[in-house]
Amino acid sequence: MIHLPILKAADRKWETDPSQAPTHDLKDEIFQLEKEGEWIVQRVPEPYFEVKTKYGRIKKIPLEKTWHHKSCGQCGHIPGYSTSIFWLNRQFGLDYHDPTNQTSCTAWNYYASATSNPEAQAAVAIRNFASAYKTGYFPLIHCGTSFGHYKEVRHALVHQPELRRKVKKIMDRLGLPFVIPEEIVHYSEWVYAMRDRIAERQVVDMSHIVATVHPACHYHKLIEEDAIYSEEIYGAQRTAIVTGTLQALGVQVKDYSTWFDCCGFGFRHILVSRDFSRSFAVQRKIEVMKEEANPDVVVTHDTGCVTTLDQSQFAAKAHGKKVGVPVMSDSQMAALAMGAHPYKVLQLHWHNTNNKPFLEKLGIDWKKKWDEFEAECEKIRRGEKAYLTWEDADA
Amino acid sequence: MEFALDLSANKYADVPYEEKERLFKEMKSDERWPHVLYGCYECGICVASCPSARFYDFSPRIIAQAAAREDVDLLYTLMNDSVWDCSQCFSCDRCPRGNSPGQIITVMREVAVRNGLQSAKEALEGYGRIIYKIMSTGTQVSPDMLQPNAFPDWGGHVNEISEHLEVWRKALPPETLHTTETGWKVDEKTLIELYLIWHMTGVMDMIEQIDEGLYMILVDVMEERLEDAGYDVTFD
Numbered sequence: 361m362i363h364l365p366i367l368k369a370a371d372r373k374w375e376t377d378p379s380q381a382p383t384h385d386l387k388d389e390i391f392q393l394e395k396e397g398e399w400i401v402q403r404v405p406e407p408y409f410e411v412k413t414k415y416g417r418i419k420k421i422p423l424e425k426t427w428h429h430k431s432c433g434q435c436g437h438i439p440g441y442s443t444s445i446f447w448l449n450r451q452f453g454l455d456y457h458d459p460t461n462q463t464s465c466t467a468w469n470y471y472a473s474a475t476s477n478p479e480a481q482a483a484v485a486i487r488n489f490a491s492a493y494k495t496g497y498f499p500l501i502h503c504g505t506s507f508g509h510y511k512e513v514r515h516a517l518v519h520q521p522e523l524r525r526k527v528k529k530i531m532d533r534l535g536l537p538f539v540i541p542e543e544i545v546h547y548s549e550w551v552y553a554m555r556d557r558i559a560e561r562q563v564v565d566m567s568h569i570v571a572t573v574h575p576a577c578h579y580h581k582l583i584e585e586d587a588i589y590s591e592e593i594y595g596a597q598r599t600a601i602v603t604g605t606l607q608a609l610g611v612q613v614k615d616y617s618t619w620f621d622c623c624g625f626g627f628r629h630i631l632v633s634r635d636f637s638r639s640f641a642v643q644r645k646i647e648v649m650k651e652e653a654n655p656d657v658v659v660t661h662d663t664g665c666v667t668t669l670d671q672s673q674f675a676a677k678a679h680g681k682k683v684g685v686p687v688m689s690d691s692q693m694a695a696l697a698m699g700a701h702p703y704k705v706l707q708l709h710w711h712n713t714n715n716k717p718f719l720e721k722l723g724i725d726w727k728k729k730w731d732e733f734e735a736e737c738e739k740i741r742r743g744e745k746a747y748l749t750w751e752d753a754d755a
Numbered sequence: 756m757e758f759a760l761d762l763s764a765n766k767y768a769d770v771p772y773e774e775k776e777r778l779f780k781e782m783k784s785d786e787r788w789p790h791v792l793y794g795c796y797e798c799g800i801c802v803a804s805c806p807s808a809r810f811y812d813f814s815p816r817i818i819a820q821a822a823a824r825e826d827v828d829l830l831y832t833l834m835n836d837s838v839w840d841c842s843q844c845f846s847c848d849r850c851p852r853g854n855s856p857g858q859i860i861t862v863m864r865e866v867a868v869r870n871g872l873q874s875a876k877e878a879l880e881g882y883g884r885i886i887y888k889i890m891s892t893g894t895q896v897s898p899d900m901l902q903p904n905a906f907p908d909w910g911g912h913v914n915e916i917s918e919h920l921e922v923w924r925k926a927l928p929p930e931t932l933h934t935t936e937t938g939w940k941v942d943e944k945t946l947i948e949l950y951l952i953w954h955m956t957g958v959m960d961m962i963e964q965i966d967e968g969l970y971m972i973l974v975d976v977m978e979e980r981l982e983d984a985g986y987d988v989t990f991d
């Protein structure tokens with residue numbers, strides 16, 4: 361009889377090794393194309409953080425001199441998401457640029473309606489990259505879909521000479537340089553890289569908070585090798601993003617069985633077929649989280665995920681579903697931990713599901729905070745001030 | 756047992772095979788096709804991870820198989836009756852064969868739009884205002900879209916946002932976010948460059964196929980702005 365050792369999952373240690381990666385490193389080709397005069401590669405400005413991606417390769421995350429590629433869904437419907445990202449940068453005194461020479465990546469529409477094509481999508485991406493390059497700031501992508509889509513565009517441009525030729529022609533016509541960033545960086549990677557510094561400045565205890573994480577599909581499923589992984593988090597078998605940030609803040613992150621599932625956003629569906637989005641978000645995500653982890657908050661890192669998981673709970677409540685968990689982004693959680701105002705900065709009044717019990721659990725007097733925000737709004741209504749300023753936000 | 760999705764050859768028997776084949780050839784000639792389709796093990800991993808498969812009579816496996824077998828009749832049926840159910844989350848990219856059913860579907864949808872298929876027009880009914888917004892303003896959704904009649908299932912809070920919209924937008928510290936008709940403030944020059952991209956890449960031809968009324972409105976808006984900026988550009 362042959363006796364073979366029984367390998368238990370817990371005994372197995374997963375170590376990423378770039379030399380064993382099943383894919384080649386795209387960066388080699390990106391720099392080679394620069395040598396051949398095909399395009400300019402915008403370098404990640406120093407200082408930068410180094411993090412590991414899925415196969416153990418090193419990715420550079422810029423600390424500052426960042427050009428904030430905003431998200432249409434965040435800015436349009438949940439603006440405290442983007443505001444929190446900017447607030448964190450300001451708290452650390454970091455140099456950043458919030459551009460007006462920026463369009464959406466237009467990928468939401470592309471995935472929803474297909475009324476575009478690869479050439480147009482690549483040209484929109486490169487136009488935005490050229491805009492960033494001209495300012496000297498490095499693109500930091502706020503939206504998960506823009507992040508995933510731009511990685512796909514980069515991949516296509518590297519491998520399809522004809523597409524490069526077409527896009528080069530368009531950039532020449534626009535009088536813009538053909539620029540590709542050395543790294544495509546998502547804002548949540550910046551938050552993850554900054555997590556220890558954020559934790560050093562934490563003023564709100566979160567050690568009694570239970571959270572569940574929803575990872576954005578377009579963050580870790582599109583060009584999956586370029587997402588952040590860590591041996592310390594799920595044994596490097598799932599992306600470390602968001603979970604790593606929350607753990608640094610002392611939050612108890614609990615697992616649930618539908619972690620890998622999408623949120624139900626669906627691009628076209630969230631706008632014109634929301635019965636699907638609602639059903640999936642509630643039945644495959646929120647109810648499962650409630651049943652298995654009973655979280656105080658759901659934390660995610662993309663526009664559509666916050667929107668779908670948050671907004672879908674209203675109608676489900678009428679049907680007696682097990683819902684009622686507030687949803688926010690990692691940037692909002694990080695800002696809240698550092699003492700940001702829940703309404704002037706996090707802008708939680710744009711969210712749907714009741715978050716007041718969560719704020720109370722954190723010891724935050726939401727009524728007082730709301731009155732402070734309302735007082736500022738009243739000044740705007742009376743014409744005493746034009747806008748709420750950053751100074752007002754921290755007053 | 757009756758299925759919602761009729762995969763029999765009968766449903767589109769009146770459409771000439773040559774027409775179905777022409778559309779298939781358009782799919783197959785796409786540069787992405789060989790990079791997203793390598794065959795199919797029929798393992799069903801794509802279906803297991805697919806959100807749409809749980810709520811619709813929808814299968815990324817059937818689509819990948821039909822594409823791999825080059826089943827022209829079946830692909831025509833799927834292009835009309837199935838591809839618009841896809842959530843475009845790309846969970847199916849975990850295919851052990853290296854396929855991307857989501858990307859196959861993207862190519863099929865583009866072919867459907869470019870050829871003005873009635874099923875594509877129906878799938879995108881009610882979506883025109885979104886296309887208008889992204890193509891004309893450079894941002895996809897705007898604060899003023901948050902109207903109770905557009906999102907009745909999101910409850911009274913949409914009404915509250917709508918009532919306070921002007922003030923709440925001014926109560927945002929980032930200066931670029933004080934807008935109501937766009938997600939953020941977009942420069943005029945940026946829009947001109949975007950319109951020129953639409954012009955140079957043939958995207959407007961796709962819009963014309965899918966919604967002629969929308970096409971005419973967009974042309975008016977874009978041509979006027981381009982003319983003011985000194986460009987002699989027409990979309991005809």
